Amino acid sequence: xxxxxxxxxxxxxxxxxxxxxxxxxxxxxxxxxxxxxxxxxxxxxxxxxxxxxxxxxxxxxxxxxxxxxxxxxxxxxxxxxxxxxxxxxxxxxxxxxxxxxxxxxxxxxxxxxxxxxxxxxxxxxxxxxxxxxxxxxxxxxxxxxxxxxxxxxxxxxxxxxxxxxxxxxxxxxxxxxxxxxxxxxxxxxxxxxxxxxxxxxxxxxxxxxxxxxxxxxxxxxxxxxxxxxxxxxxxxxxxxxxxxxxxxxxxxxxxxxxxxxxxxxxxxxxxxxxxxxxxxxxxxxxxxxxxxxxxxxxxxxxxxxxxxxxxxxxxxxxxxxxxxxxxxxx
Numbered sequence: 042x043x044x045x046x047x048x049x050x051x052x053x054x055x056x057x058x059x060x061x062x063x064x065x066x067x068x069x070x071x072x073x074x075x076x077x078x079x080x081x082x083x084x085x086x087x088x089x090x091x092x093x094x095x096x097x098x099x100x101x102x103x104x105x106x107x108x109x110x111x112x113x114x115x116x117x118x119x120x121x122x123x124x125x126x127x128x129x130x131x132x133x134x135x136x137x138x139x140x141x142x143x144x145x146x147x148x149x150x151x152x153x154x155x156x157x158x159x160x161x162x163x164x165x166x167x168x169x170x171x172x173x174x175x176x177x178x179x180x181x182x183x184x185x186x187x188x189x190x191x192x193x194x195x196x197x198x199x200x201x202x203x204x205x206x207x208x209x210x211x212x213x214x215x216x217x218x219x220x221x222x223x224x225x226x227x228x229x230x231x232x233x234x235x236x237x238x239x240x241x242x243x244x245x246x247x248x249x250x251x252x253x254x255x256x257x258x259x260x261x262x263x264x265x266x267x268x269x270x271x272x273x274x275x276x277x278x279x280x281x282x283x284x285x286x287x288x289x290x291x292x293x294x295x296x297x298x299x300x301x302x303x304x305x306x307x308x309x310x311x312x313x314x315x316x317x318x319x320x321x322x323x324x325x326x327x328x329x330x331x332x333x334x335x336x337x338x339x340x341x342x343x344x345x346x347x348x349x350x351x352x353x354x355x356x357x358x359x360x361x362x363x364x365x366x367x368x369x370x371x
Contacts (some may be wrong), residue, residue: 042127043119044070046172047144048309050180050209051116053079055302056096057089058206063097063106071098077178079313084183086300087207091110114199115161117140117154120314121325124150125157131160138302140195141167144188146227147302147325148220151191165216166190167223169274171240171307178253183240183307186274191216221264226269227326228256228344231351234311234321237358241303246362247290250367254286260330276300315356321362323351 042288044052044066054061064074074352075098079091106113113135120129124145131141137160144166145333146151151165169186188203190196193210203210213219220282232253236243243249261279264271269277277300314321334341348369350356360366 042115042117042129043072043123044098045118046313047118047168047223048116048118050081050172050182051072051080051118051168053081053089053091053180054200054206054208058202059294060110060202061097063099063103065099065102068100071100073177074098076186076267077176080176080179082179082181082224083268084185087182088118089208099331099338101105101130104134107134107136112198113139114196114242115139116166117141117143117150117163118294119145120182121145121147121150122212122320124153128154128161132161134173135161135242137335138162140164140193140199142190144168145325146224146230148217148329150325162193162195164191164193165220166358167219167274170197171309173308174313175324181307181348184303185247187211187321189213189216189219218270219274220281221269221271222274224236224326225257225260225282226275228260228262228330229253230309230326231309231323233309234315234351235244235356235359235364236361237312240307244277244297244303245294246361247287247292247293248365249302250286250293252364254283254342255365256327256347257286258283263334263337263339263341265328267333267337269333311351317349318355321351323348327351331337346370349363 042065044064052062052064063207068276074096075093078093081089115131140163141163143154151163155163167189170182171184173181173183175181187209190207192213192214232249233240233243236249277285311321327348330344331341
């Protein structure tokens with residue numbers, strides 16, 4: 042549900058491995074899939090092609106799934122702002138108890154989906170890698186990482202399907218620390234979007250890294266005040282991330298070699314949203330930090346200003362110095 046970057050890549054990989062997959066998406070993406078089929082590539086050499094006639098494409102959840110006796114797993118891959126609407130549509134179309142796995146950014150989407158679809162079993166999940174649309178119908182994974190989700194007996198039965206698709210799924214008793222760990226990394230999404238640069242080029246610019254370090258340091262202080270311990274998602278522990286980001290670029294290259302294992306095609310999904318004039322997920326990222334700060338009596342002025350900046354009708358592209366000044370203005 043939400044055949045975009047994450048939905049097309051996960052769904053395509055699962056179908057290529059033998060699963061029956063239905064893609065529910067917007068006309069723009071569905072039209073590209075009907076015209077070009079679905080191509081998946083990644084930095085490890087994956088290249089898979091599903092022809093258009095093999096794809097099951099829908100603009101709404103197909104009612105036939107409610108009558109299918111086989112178990113259904115729904116992957117919720119819409120942008121955070123569309124969570125309630127999409128979950129309600131799935132709740133109306135799928136049998137009670139159907140497993141709905143939120144593979145979205147942020148920390149609150151599973152709860153939002155559960156409230157909108159109380160008859161479904163909603164679990165939080167996490168996609169740690171970057172996926173970019175290189176051409177119509179062509180989706181590319183440009184960074185590494187392992188899928189994760191909240192443990193549940195119903196979900197364990199689907200682990201072999203994910204493994205067969207080359208996307209092993211790790212299950213955790215409590216996903217919230219991982220979600221916050223991922224959110225810390227995702228604070229780079231607005232920085233990348235405003236830079237106008239590919240991810241690797243942007244991360245090699247010390248000025249943009251300084252902005253990200255400031256956002257992360259502020260978020261870490263808020264998490265400490267709230268008693269939340271974020272888990273390590275990437276190669277660097279959360280507490281050390283701002284320190285590593287502030288290093289001179291030659292040292293950063295050496296210490297963050299695994300972080301920089303990003304091919305030149307990778308960019309944030311928020312950059313794609315800005316380019317297409319779509320609403321971004323800034324409220325699920327910086328907005329989540331701001332709301333947690335308000336709840337525990339802390340302050341998050343930098344994340345609040347980034348939230349405001351990305352909420353403008355047409356956020357501008359900014360140099361690192363311009364972005365730093367915008368976030369630190371009185």
